[in-house]
Amino acid sequence: MKVIELHASVTAGNDREAAALREEMRRQGTLLINLMSSPGAGKTTLLSRIIRDLPETGISVLEADIASTVDAGRIEALGAEAVQVHTDGMCHMDAGMTAEAVRALTPGRSRLAFLENVGNLICPAEYDTGAALSVMILSVPEGDDKPLKYPLIFQKSDALVITKLDALPYFDFQVEKCIQRAKKLNPKICIFPVSAKTGEGMAELERWLLESLKDWQEQSGR
């Protein structure tokens, strides 16, 4: 027996698959966004709003619910393509599962695809899904201390959407404090305070999404 020093991440195999998927999506010119949050933070509601606000964009959603198909139904009712992903009880999506879901999309139909990851602030942050961007949602009722409790997901996300702003009067959530904490962990993170219910702040978020899509398609040479 020989000893081999690896010092490799347990997920090195996954990281390679993720890089391959990212390259494939770049060639296709489809921007894949990994959307993460706790259960009930408002992922499906936010996506529904975005689909309604941007009807010309060609949006699809990969729904990674552990057990139900309720969310996929909500997305399809809006006329967008939805793929139900089976995570087999797993607490997160990995690159292999994501690639399989992407293959189930109608070729050429969507330019912007969202992966609604499993509701969980810990495990999804540890696995590269192969998405070009990661966006996390934190909702007002969850509290402004979440960056302190779950630093990794804030470090791994390109954007933070603080949602349910309409509920601010009922909670002692300090938006400025939350922004400060998130920026300290990740100075480059883009932050969008919104309410998916009233539409407040949605225009800024949607502008960022469209700009990110444009950048991605330029990189793909389309």
Add this chain to the structure above:
Amino acid sequence: MHEMGIVIHLAKTLEETAREEGLTKIGSVTLDVGEVSGIVTDYFEDCWNYFRRKHPVLSEAELHIGIIPALTWCDSCRSTYETVKYGRVCPNCGSGETWLVQGNECVIRQIEAED
């Protein structure tokens, strides 16, 4: 399920390593696991012992786990302290503006293998 998910990824990474390095049999694998990584090591070992049997290269691979202690950084008094002992509130200055700097990892330190 958390531990099983990690075991599946570990197996995938080890199989790729075996293929690249031309290894026929992995005799042991040593992991460094953070104290607050959320990994229950007993449970992780059970998952490993169940799962390794399905992979010829890994079937005899014994799992060794080393623990990395958890340390938290306090941004107010700019010092680190032991996470497990004091939690989220800094024992030096009482601040809650603290975050984990070490103790959440799960990395493969080394393997023993045959060509």
